[in-house]
Amino acid sequence: MAEVGSKTTRLLLLGLLLAPALVWLVGVILLPHLDLALLSFRERIGPGEFSWSLAQYRTFFAEPLYWDVFVRTAVISVIATGLTLLIAFPIAWTIAKLTRGRVSALLFAVCLIPFWVSETVRTLGWMILLRETGVLPAVLVSLGITDTPVEMLYRDATILVGLVYTSLLFMVVPLYSSLESLDDSLIEAAYDLGGSGWTVLRTVVIPHAAPGITAGCIVVFMLTLGNYLTASLLGGKNSLWFTEQIYTQFITRFNWEQGAAFGFLLLALSSLMVWLGLRLSGQKFADVMSRT
C-alpha cells in the first residue's frame, strides 16, 4: 500500500504490522531461548543462590547414561529418516509420474488421511497391534509361527516402525511436489539417449528432486529427534529417548538447569543436522522451508 498515504501513515502502518511479529519472535521465541541458555550455564550452590558454571554440561559428558541416550536418539533418528525416504520415494514417484488425474489425486489424498488423525491415536493402534496380548502376536501364534505370543513392543525395531509411520507424510509431500515439477520429456530423453533406469534415476531424477529430498529429510529428522509420544509409548518406560530425559529433568526432578542444558544439546544437534543437510545438498534454508 505504499502508493497511498503520507510518510507518517506509512510509518504508523509499518509499526502496527511490525508489533505483533516482534512480540511473537522476541517475546515467545528469542527471549525464552536466551533465558534457557542462561539457565543451562548456572549451578545451584545454596538455597536461592546460583553461580555461573559448566556443571550441567559436564554432567552430560561424565554420565554415560545421558551420553548413550543422546547418541542412541541421534542414530535411530538418522536410520528412521533414511528408511522414511526409501519408503516414501517410490510412493511419491507413483503419485507424480506413474498415475494421472483422478487416480493420482485420490492416491495423494489417501496418503494424507491418516495424518489428519492425531499421533496419539496412531500410536494407540500400534500398541494394540504389537503388544504381547495384541493382534499381531495372536496372528503369529494362530499361524503356527510362534508357540506363545511374543512381546513386540519396547524394541528398537518397534520404535523405528512408529517413527517412520509418523514421518511418512512429511516426506511424501515435499518429494511429490519436487518430482511433479520434473518435465517428463527430460526422463524420456535420458532413456532415448540410452540411459538405464538406474542411470536416469541417479543423473536426472535425484538431482532434480534434491530440494524436496533435503526438505523432507530435514523435517523428518527434526521431528523424529524431538519426538516424545511414539518413542516413549512404543519404546517402554526406560526413558531411553533424549526428549524423555529432558522431561524427567524438567518436570519430574524439577532440575531446570540440567534440563535446560539437555534442551540446548538437542537443539544444537538438530540445528547441526539441518545445517549439514543444507550444506551437503547446496540448498538455502528459506527455499527448503517453503517446500514443506
Next chain:
Amino acid sequence: MIPSLPRPLWLRIATGVFVAAFLVFLFLPLVTVAAFAFNDAPYPAPPWQGFTLDWFTGNDAEGRTGLFKDEELMGSILTSLLVAAWVTLLSVVVGTTNAFLMERMRFRGQGLLSLLMLVPLVIPGVILGISILAFASRVADLLGDVFGWEAEFLRPGLPLVVLGQVSFLIAIATLTISARLKRFDRTLEEAAYNLGASRPAVLATITLPYLRPALIGSAAIVFLMSFQDFNTTLMLVGADSPLTVMMYGRMRDGATPVLNAVSVFLMVASTAIALLLMRGDDRRRT
C-alpha cells in the same frame, strides 16, 4: 504414465505390490483402533467378543464407563477445543499481519526477519515448551518480587499451553497466508483506489475476500495441529489436561476401549474437516 518409458512386467507388478503394502501399513493401525472400539471386552485386545456400543454409551454398569459418561475425557475434549480456538484466533490474526508486513512493506532487516519467522519450525516442540515454561516463570517471579503480583497465568496451565502452541503455529499461518497474498494482483486494489475507495474499504471488499481461502485453510490446519499437539503441550500443562495429554496418561496405564471410542470420534471429526476443506480449496498446502 510416461508412455515411452520401458516398464517391464515385473516392475509394474512390484510397484503395484509395494503401493498396496504401503496402504495396508498406512491404515492398519487406524482400522485396528476403530475395530476395538466396538469389541465387547474390557481391554482392547483380541479375540473378538462380539459387537457392543458400551464404550460409547455405557454408564458405569459392569464397570464400563462409555465415552459420553466419562467426564474426565469429555472435559479434556472441551479443554482441547478451548485451547485450539484461542490458538487459531491468535495464529490467524498474527499470520495475517505478518503476511502484510512481509509482502507489502519494505524495510531494513526484512530479510533477517523473514528468516527468523521460519526458525520456530525447526526447533523441536519439547524445547519450545521448556523455554517458554522457564521464561514465563522467571517473568512471574519478577512480577511477584517487584510489584507483588501473583501472575497465575504465567504458571503451567492453559494460557501457557496456548502461548506454546502459538509460538510455532503462527509460522505456519504466516507461510500459508503470505503464499496467497504474494499471488494477488495489485492492479485490483489500485483500480479500487482510483474509483475513490478508502483504504479500509479496499481491505474489506477486495483484499480480505481474496485471502479468504488462505485464512480458512490456515485456520483449519492450525486448529487441527493445536488439537493434536503433544510435545509442546506436555511441558506446559497444569491441572487441566487437553485430550492428547489425557490419552497419553491413560495409554501408559493400560486403558479400556474407551480410548478407542475417543479415537473413532476424532477420526470422524477430522475426516469431516478434511472433506470440507478439500471441497473448498484444492490448492490447500500442508
